[in-house]
Amino acid sequence: MKKKTVNNGPQNGPKNNIEEQIHGDDVAEVSTQVGGAQAIARAMQVLRGVSRARGDGAGLLALTRDTGLSKPTVHRILAALAAEGMVEQEPVSRRYFLGPECHVLGNVASERFGINRLAAPVVARLAHECGDSAFFSIRRDVFAVCVLREDGDYPLKTHVLLPGDRHPLGVGAGSLAILAALPDDEVDACLQANAALIARRYPHYSVPLIRALVDESRERGYSLNQGLVVPGSWGLGVPLRDEQGQVLGALSIAAVESRMDEERQFQLAKLLSREAQRLLAQASPGGREARARPPVPKPKS
The missing domain is CATH 1.10.10.10 (Winged helix-like DNA-binding domain superfamily/Winged helix DNA-binding domain)
Structure with missing residues (x-):
C-alpha cells in the first residue's frame, strides 16, 4: 500500500x-x-x-x-x-x-431466477416418465448446487442428492454436465480451486479422473456418474446453455445401478435432452426456442 x-x-x-x-x-x-x-x-x-x-x-x-x-x-x-x-x-x-x-429472502430472490421456476414442472415430468429421481442443478462459482428434486414411482430410491446440496463441479452427474460444458480454461481453474476439497471429501474422485470424465462427457453427449459419490447410485445429466452459450445449469436423473444399463442410459439421455430443449425454449426471450441446444447423446458403437 x-x-x-x-x-x-x-x-x-x-x-x-x-x-x-x-x-x-x-x-x-x-x-x-x-x-x-x-x-x-x-x-x-x-x-x-x-x-x-x-x-x-x-x-x-x-x-x-x-x-x-x-x-x-x-x-x-x-x-x-x-x-x-x-x-x-x-x-x-x-x-x-x-x-x-431465510424463507422471505429466498422467495424474493426466486423472482430473479425465472429458470428455476420454469424447471419445476420439467423435473416433475422427468421423474414421472422415467420413474426415478430427477434433478435441476445450477452453478455457484466452482460448485454445483441442487435446486430441485422430484422422485418417480420406482420403489428403490437414491438419496445421494437433495435440494441445497452442493458439490465441487465435476462431482455427480449434473455437476459433471455443467463442468463439461465450460471452456477448458474454466474447467482447469475449477478443478485447481477444488483439488484439496476433492482429495479430502471424495475418495473415489481425483482431479485427473474428473478431467477424463469431462472429455468422455463431451464425446458421449451426456455426463455419467457410475456410483462414484455413493456406490450403487448412478446418474446421468445434460447441461443447459442459453442463446449466448452461457451455462445455466443441468438436468439429471439418478437411479440404482441395476436400472442403468447402456440401453437405458441412452434412452434417459434422449429424454433429458428433449426436456432440456423445452426448458431452454421457455426460458429464452419471448419463449422462442433457444438456438444453443444441449448436445444430442451419441449411441455407443
Whole structure:
C-alpha cells in the first residue's frame, strides 16, 4: 500500500510521526474490511451447515466439525443469525434450523431466477416418465448446487442428492454436465480451486479422473456418474446453455445401478435432452426456442 504523505514541517521526526499515524490508520481500515469480509464468510459457512441438516436440525458440535471453526465462534455466529431471524433453535433438542428470514429472502430472490421456476414442472415430468429421481442443478462459482428434486414411482430410491446440496463441479452427474460444458480454461481453474476439497471429501474422485470424465462427457453427449459419490447410485445429466452459450445449469436423473444399463442410459439421455430443449425454449426471450441446444447423446458403437 502506498503511504500517504503530509508536507508539514522539516524532514525529520514530526513528519515521520504523522506519516506513521496516517499509514497506521490505513492499515486499521483495511484490517477492519478484511475482518468484516471474513466474518460474513464464516457466517455463510455456518448457515450452509444448518441448511444441510434440513429437517433433522444441526447441533453445535456438528456445525463446529462441519465448518472447522471453534465452538465459541460458531456459537457467537449462531446467536447473531438467530437475532436476525436467519436461524432458529428448537428449545428441546437445542438444534438449529433455517429461520423465517431465510424463507422471505429466498422467495424474493426466486423472482430473479425465472429458470428455476420454469424447471419445476420439467423435473416433475422427468421423474414421472422415467420413474426415478430427477434433478435441476445450477452453478455457484466452482460448485454445483441442487435446486430441485422430484422422485418417480420406482420403489428403490437414491438419496445421494437433495435440494441445497452442493458439490465441487465435476462431482455427480449434473455437476459433471455443467463442468463439461465450460471452456477448458474454466474447467482447469475449477478443478485447481477444488483439488484439496476433492482429495479430502471424495475418495473415489481425483482431479485427473474428473478431467477424463469431462472429455468422455463431451464425446458421449451426456455426463455419467457410475456410483462414484455413493456406490450403487448412478446418474446421468445434460447441461443447459442459453442463446449466448452461457451455462445455466443441468438436468439429471439418478437411479440404482441395476436400472442403468447402456440401453437405458441412452434412452434417459434422449429424454433429458428433449426436456432440456423445452426448458431452454421457455426460458429464452419471448419463449422462442433457444438456438444453443444441449448436445444430442451419441449411441455407443
